[in-house]
Amino acid sequence: MPITSNRLSSIFVLDHPQALDFYCGVLGLEVGTDADLGFMRWLTVMAPGDTKEILLELPGPPAHDPGTAEEVRSLVSKGAGGGWLAFTSDDVDGLHQELVAQGVEVTDPPQTRDYGRDFGIRDPFGNAIRIGQMPLP
Template structure:
């Protein structure tokens, strides 16, 4: 058996509407699925043009977590002690950085030249860490 793709990733968010505003309104991702399943809202976003790779913006709760555990996760998120981590790429890191600064995004570090490219860090409204990089071609 061989795995051939990563199709979905998950991060916790405390408010899915606020997450949509951030991930779609500020980062420019697009909504892939927004469906009320009754027991939860299945809300995923993806990079435009790449609907096969989704990020689930999950509110802590059932069915994955019982109420007590969900409350603990919410408390840890609020304290900044529990966060996810995403890496996104861009064709122009410095321009993307300027655009995000203008939109008021929480920048954790400025664009920096690295052996693999130029990257910088941001944080979503829930403390999740995001790296945005302009990657150099692989040799």
């Protein structure tokens, strides 16, 4: 059987309320699932109308022991946590202006490239995000 879709991905964040404020309040994503599993909070967000969820995962149990969790937190805060996200927009330049006005850190201004027009930002924790406007095939 072939793989048919990518339904869930994850990115490390260091604080759930701050992550919700950024991903939902600033970027306009929606909460997909918010469940207390006892051993962790399963908190996902998604672009409006999309079915792919992004798990906003805190470093720690059950995936990490305390020492490893601290190392992951340190790497994430340096922008070296290994995670990144890519979103699309129908108006890259307009969205860029909105995000700049909200104080979002821009790492790469809008540019036209072979694959479309995009720009880069960081979330409050150091994770890289690309937002692009891609031509239809």
